[in-house]
Amino acid sequence: MSEHKATGWPGIVCPTPLVDQLHITLAHGSGGQLTADLVRKLFLPAFNNEYLAPLGDQAVLPLSGVRVALTTDAFVVTPLFFPGGDIGKLAINGTVNDLAMSGARPLFIAAAFILEEGLAVDELSRIVESMRQAACEAGVQVVTGDTKVVERGKGDKVFITTTGLGVVDKPVVIAADQARPGDKVILSGTIGDHGIAILSQRENLQFEGAITSDTAALYTLVAAMLEASDQIHCLRDPTRGGVATTLNELAVASGVGVEIDEQRIPVKESVKGACEILGLDPLYVANEGKLIALVAADAAEAVVGAMRRHPLGREARIIGEAVAQHPGVVVLRTAVGGKRVLDVLRGEQLPRIC
Amino acid sequence: MSEHKATGWPGIVCPTPLVDQLHITLAHGSGGQLTADLVRKLFLPAFNNEYLAPLGDQAVLPLSGVRVALTTDAFVVTPLFFPGGDIGKLAINGTVNDLAMSGARPLFIAAAFILEEGLAVDELSRIVESMRQAACEAGVQVVTGDTKVVERGKGDKVFITTTGLGVVDKPVVIAADQARPGDKVILSGTIGDHGIAILSQRENLQFEGAITSDTAALYTLVAAMLEASDQIHCLRDPTRGGVATTLNELAVASGVGVEIDEQRIPVKESVKGACEILGLDPLYVANEGKLIALVAADAAEAVVGAMRRHPLGREARIIGEAVAQHPGVVVLRTAVGGKRVLDVLRGEQLPRIC
Numbered sequence: 183m184s185e186h187k188a189t190g191w192p193g194i195v196c197p198t199p200l201v202d203q204l205h206i207t208l209a210h211g212s213g214g215q216l217t218a219d220l221v222r223k224l225f226l227p228a229f230n231n232e233y234l235a236p237l238g239d240q241a242v243l244p245l246s247g248v249r250v251a252l253t254t255d256a257f258v259v260t261p262l263f264f265p266g267g268d269i270g271k272l273a274i275n276g277t278v279n280d281l282a283m284s285g286a287r288p289l290f291i292a293a294a295f296i297l298e299e300g301l302a303v304d305e306l307s308r309i310v311e312s313m314r315q316a317a318c319e320a321g322v323q324v325v326t327g328d329t330k331v332v333e334r335g336k337g338d339k340v341f342i343t344t345t346g347l348g349v350v351d352k353p354v355v356i357a358a359d360q361a362r363p364g365d366k367v368i369l370s371g372t373i374g375d376h377g378i379a380i381l382s383q384r385e386n387l388q389f390e391g392a393i394t395s396d397t398a399a400l401y402t403l404v405a406a407m408l409e410a411s412d413q414i415h416c417l418r419d420p421t422r423g424g425v426a427t428t429l430n431e432l433a434v435a436s437g438v439g440v441e442i443d444e445q446r447i448p449v450k451e452s453v454k455g456a457c458e459i460l461g462l463d464p465l466y467v468a469n470e471g472k473l474i475a476l477v478a479a480d481a482a483e484a485v486v487g488a489m490r491r492h493p494l495g496r497e498a499r500i501i502g503e504a505v506a507q508h509p510g511v512v513v514l515r516t517a518v519g520g521k522r523v524l525d526v527l528r529g530e531q532l533p534r535i536c
Numbered sequence: 537m538s539e540h541k542a543t544g545w546p547g548i549v550c551p552t553p554l555v556d557q558l559h560i561t562l563a564h565g566s567g568g569q570l571t572a573d574l575v576r577k578l579f580l581p582a583f584n585n586e587y588l589a590p591l592g593d594q595a596v597l598p599l600s601g602v603r604v605a606l607t608t609d610a611f612v613v614t615p616l617f618f619p620g621g622d623i624g625k626l627a628i629n630g631t632v633n634d635l636a637m638s639g640a641r642p643l644f645i646a647a648a649f650i651l652e653e654g655l656a657v658d659e660l661s662r663i664v665e666s667m668r669q670a671a672c673e674a675g676v677q678v679v680t681g682d683t684k685v686v687e688r689g690k691g692d693k694v695f696i697t698t699t700g701l702g703v704v705d706k707p708v709v710i711a712a713d714q715a716r717p718g719d720k721v722i723l724s725g726t727i728g729d730h731g732i733a734i735l736s737q738r739e740n741l742q743f744e745g746a747i748t749s750d751t752a753a754l755y756t757l758v759a760a761m762l763e764a765s766d767q768i769h770c771l772r773d774p775t776r777g778g779v780a781t782t783l784n785e786l787a788v789a790s791g792v793g794v795e796i797d798e799q800r801i802p803v804k805e806s807v808k809g810a811c812e813i814l815g816l817d818p819l820y821v822a823n824e825g826k827l828i829a830l831v832a833a834d835a836a837e838a839v840v841g842a843m844r845r846h847p848l849g850r851e852a853r854i855i856g857e858a859v860a861q862h863p864g865v866v867v868l869r870t871a872v873g874g875k876r877v878l879d880v881l882r883g884e885q886l887p888r889i890c
Contacts, residue, residue, distance in 0.1 A: 206655040211685025220683060224661060228668040233644070233679035241679035243644055246602040246703055254646035254699055256684045290587070290597055292608035294697045296650070301560040307578060314582040325587035325595035328697075329574060330610045331565025332888060336692040343648045343682075343697035345608055349600055534686060 207530070213422025213468075214527030218431075236435065238358055239280040239418065242350055249350040251286035253277060256343045260534045262305065264383040266375075266394030269342055270309035272470060272536060274316035275399045276421070277346035282401040283417040283473065285356045285408060286348030288320060293344050294328040298337035309340060320399035322346070352408055360415040361436035363506040366482035368475040370403065370489060371396070371497040373425055374453040377467035377532050382456065389459075391452035398471030403494045410488035413478035420474055421536055423527040424466040428474055429512045430526040433504075436476075440512045442502030442524070465514075466527050468535045476504055565888075567776025567822075568881030572785075590789065592712055593634040593772065596704055605640035607631060608699040614888045616659065616693055618737040620729075620748030623696055624663035626824060626890060628670035629753045630775070631700040636755040637771040637827065639710045639762060640702030642674060647698050648682040652691035663694060674753035676700070706762055714769040715790035717860035720836035722829040724757065724843060725750070725851040727779055728807040731821035734889050736810065743813075745806035752825030757848045764842035767832035774828055775890055777881040780819040782828055783866045784880040787858075790830075794866040796856030796878070819868075820881050822889045830858055 209216045221237065233241040240253035257273040267275075274291065281288040293313070297306065317324055375396040382393055400419065407414060416436070420428040425447070433440045449457075449464045457464050471494065477485050482500055489495030502515075512524040563570040575591065587595040594607035611627040621629075628645065635642040647667070651660065671678055729750040736747055754773065761768055770790070774782035779801070787794045803811075803818045811818050825848065831839050836854055843849030856869075866878040 204657055206651045206653060206657060206660065206685055208653050208685050208687065210651065211683060217683060221681075224657075224664055225681060225683075228664045229671070229678035229681075231677045231679060233677065234681075238680075241644070241646075243679060243701070245599070245604060245643070245701075248600040248602050250599060250604070250701075252644060252646055252680055252699075252701055254648045254680060254697070255682045256648040256650050256697060258650060258684045258686050289599070290595070290606060292595075292606055292699050294608045294610040294699075296610050296612060296695055296697075297560045297564065299560060299562050303558055303560060303578075306560065310578055310582045317583070323585045323587065324583035325585060325597060326592075326606055326608060327575075327579060327583075327588075328609045329565060329571060329579075330612045330888075331560055331562050332612050332692060332695075333562065335689060337695075338686060338690040341610075341650055341686075341691075341695070343608070343610060343650075343699075345606075345646050345648075345697075345699035347597070347599075347604075347606055347701065534684075 208533045209530040212527055212530040214427055236357055236359060240284050242284050251281050251284045251348045251350055253280035254343060254345040255280065256341060257536060258341050258534050259380065259536050260338060261383055262339055264395055265379045265392060267397040268309055268312050269340060270312035271316045272397050273342040273344040274313050274320060275397050276470060276536060277344040278320045278322060278399040278401055279419045281346045281348040282404040283419055284350060285352060285354045286350045288322045288346055288348040288401050290347040291317060291322050291324045291344055292326045293324050293342060296337055296341040297329065297331045298339050299331055299334045301339050306340065320401060354412055356414055356417050358416055358432050358435035361432055361438050361476040361504045362415065363438055363504050364479050365415055365476040365504040366479050366500045367440060367442055367502040368477055368482060368486055368498060369447065369501045370473045370495045372448045372450050373469055373472060374449055374457060374464035374467035376470040377535055378453050378456045380535050381532055389452050389456045393452050393456060396469055396471035398494055400473055400494060403489060403492045406488045406492045407485050410484045411481035413481035414475055416476040418474050420472060421468050421470060424468060425474065426465040426524045427527045432476060433512050434510045437509045438504040439508035440502060440504055441515060443515045445517045446499060446501045448497050462531065465524065466531055562887045563883045566881055566885065568781055590711055590713060594638050596638050603704040605635050605638045605702045605704055607634035608697060609634065610695060610697045611890060612695050612888050613734065613890050614692060615737055618749055619733045619746060621751040622663055622666050623694060624666035625670045626751050627696040627698040628667050628674060629751050630824060630890060631698040632674045632676060632753040632755055633773045635700045635702040636758040637773055638704060639706060639708045640704045642676045642700055642702040642755050644701040645671060645676050645678045645698055646680045647678050647696060650691055650695040651683065651685045652693050653685055653688045655693050660694065674755060708766055710768055710771050712770055712786050712789035715786055715792050715830040715858045716769065717792055717858050718833050719769055719830040719858040720833050720854045721794060721796055721856040722831055722836060722840055722852060723801065723855045724827045724849045726802045726804050727823055727826060728803055728811060728818035728821035730824040731886055731889055732807050732810045735886055743806055743810045747806050747810060750823055750825035752848055754825065754827055754848060757843060757846045760842045760846045761839050764838045765835035767835035768829055770830040772828050774826060775822050775824060778820040778822055779828065780878045781881045786830060787866050788864045791863045792858040793862035794856060794858055795869060797869045799871045800853060800855045802851050819878065820885055
């Protein structure tokens with residue numbers, strides 16, 4: 183993308199504005215192209231430092247000789263309760279997963295609540311109970327927090343920002359820029375479940391076969407993978423923007439091409455059917471309990487084997503590989519033998535999915 | 537406060553509900569009694585652990601042999617821009633201060649933005665620039681973040697949750713429960729400036745003499761105090777709920793009484809005048825660049841001296857002391873020689889002050 187605009191005057195160009203639009207749109211929160219623009223043009227220049235620059239879902243920081251991982255996410259999902267989970271479970275699991283994706287052992291959570299005046303205390307209690315359970319299952323402790331209240335009509339019931347702190351015990355460097363040509367692309371299971379569960383609840387749609395969110399804490403799965411191999415180069419959970427956007431981010435950061443096989447990507451029949459009806463591509467739909475790994479080719483089978491022995495990785499498989507050609511571009515080999523470029527998510531597919 | 541309600545049936549009591557009201561009110565975000573109720577009855581039972589239980593403004597955590605401090609705060613101040621600062625500056629300074637109040641050296645910040653659809657990108661840019669400056673001045677790096685967008689009418693322009701991470705280098709234990717009878721109560725400067733600055737901007741009030749927010753990063757002041765003495769028992773910045781509420785929290789946590797002299801508490805004439813007109817007590821008005829310390833009596837003069845040599849502590853003074861009598865109760869010795877109990881903030885004085 184050009185950083186300058188021609189003015190019409192010979193030899194004179196103007197810097198493009200920080201963001202190409204004058205106002206924030208829902209698409210700026212999509213996790214796709216406009217979110218990336220906002221981060222690259224507004225946040226990154228202001229806060230530029232070696233930890234932020236890789237634009238990972240977490241920062242790995244040296245702290246008196248210890249490598250700690252820090253990650254934060256605001257959760258604004260609507261509705262608050264959906265099949266398979268709620269905003270509280272999502273807030274804990276999402277933050278645990280962002281820590282795990284750096285190879286960190288998740289330890290502590292900070293939780294900040296923005297409540298809307300008039301929220302039923304009973305709803306808040308259910309959410310907090312759900313966070314308690316999720317934290318317990320993930321082995322993390324909520325150690326500090328904050329509560330603010332805004333006037334009716336200035337918020338939407340509950341927003342929760344969870345920040346996670348963990349320790350990277352092993353001498354591994356797992357980051358978006360670590361993929362190498364030849365690496366295998368591993369996907370841990372079916373895609374699209376979370377996004378479709380939210381959408382069907384929100385729009386009160388009934389699909390054949392219950393569709394529930396896949397929200398889950400992935401640290402124990404990652405730990406099993408790290409036991410199997412130290413050749414794991416990238417890990418990321420394909421949330422907003424889905425598998426397609428995540429693979430693009432990794433391809434760009436590592437300067438590699440990525441090729442994946444459409445027919446190797448598992449999608450539940452119910453999710454596939456819902457996507458067809460709604461005109462959505464499951465490759466762009468959010469997941470909350472899946473991960474993508476780029477792993478050295480000779481370690482890939484061992485890693486997949488370890489994943490399949492874990493309840494959250496039973497359907498793990500190799501779906502493609504990193505290549506030296508077309509760096510920064512993701513190519514989908516379609517079921518009928520064609521190839522097409524799989525771009526990053528443009529615009530807003532499903533707002534407030536997490 | 538009783539945890540049970542008489543039912544009218546002999547010998548039978550019912551547990552009180554988690555919170556005494558069925559719906560969240562603005563007062564639950566006041567930082568006063570109802571906020572404390574929400575935390576004690578809803579959050580604490582769910583997440584109970586040794587780090588959360590002291591209900592500090594931060595948690596001090598053991599991390600592979602390093603003592604790290606973690607704190608989080610959601611900022612929902614309105615208006616976004618006010619005399620002396622804006623939401624961005626407040627978010628950085630507020631989080632830096634919560635770290636500093638444990639004696640921690642602030643290092644890293646995570647920032648999560650919840651943007652309302654339609655927000656002017658220019659406003660966001662100004663806020664981000666202000667955060668950049670504040671982070672730079674406080675010596676912290678913004679290392680990770682998140683951006684979400686909610687539909688128009690489901691948020692209020694910008695909410696920012698900042699989470700801070702720091703290291704407690706010195707072998708000190710500074711916490712709300714560390715005050716001892718005989719400790720001197722030290723206040724770093726004038727009170728009420730922030731709250732009145734926000735209120736006058738919000739209500740478009742003009743008072744004699746410009747009233748600006750005191751928002752400032754207090755770590756270097758704390759560092760100077762720690763250089764002067766290792767006998768600092770409690771540190772807290774009196775934000776929501778003001779000096780009165782903060783002193784109550786410390787008195788309760790430490791099981792001591794506190795007595796302070798009204799006439800030793802510095803209030804700017806302009807703030808005093810505004811409070812009189814508005815019917816507010818400056819002791820309950822929020823500050824964003826002040827601190828209260830409880831310090832062993834024989835170290836107090838040295839600490840005050842060190843504070844007065846620092847630009848943010850020039851008006852530091854001893855305003856009272858901790859006593860063995862009336863544990864958990866704060867008493868104000870009035871200018872005319874009387875005594876009255878200084879209670880915690882009840883209800884909501886000024887919503888969305890930070």
